[in-house]
Amino acid sequence: MSETRRTYWSRLISEQEASGQAVRLFCQEHAIGEHCFYYWRKRLRKDETVRFALLETKTQMEEMPPVLELVLSTGERLRIGNGVNAATLRVVLEAVRG
Numbered sequence: 001m002s003e004t005r006r007t008y009w010s011r012l013i014s015e016q017e018a019s020g021q022a023v024r025l026f027c028q029e030h031a032i033g034e035h036c037f038y039y040w041r042k043r044l045r046k047d048e049t050v051r052f053a054l055l056e057t058k059t060q061m062e063e064m065p066p067v068l069e070l071v072l073s074t075g076e077r078l079r080i081g082n083g084v085n086a087a088t089l090r091v092v093l094e095a096v097r098g
Helices: 003-019 023-029 034-047 086-097
Strands: 054-058 067-071 077-081
Touching (some): 003 023, 003 034, 003 086, 023 034, 077 086
Antiparallel strands (some): 067 077
């Protein structure tokens, strides 16, 4: 698979997910075929490497909402609050997956 195609479609798919817009409308606005969009989304998801990380939930002080903490294999920690937008979280996780 061409790396430039992979990058192009990965960017488009992430953009659509972050927008919360329906696939059909997104494809129309970007002049791309809906069938191509679904094909590449499936292909890229199939190619993704599965990595595991330790997940911990923590409650800090009483007035602070519980936080989900993702500990990466590098030792870095990603803290996710309760009010995070699902589309934003998807974009962040895509970036973490690399």
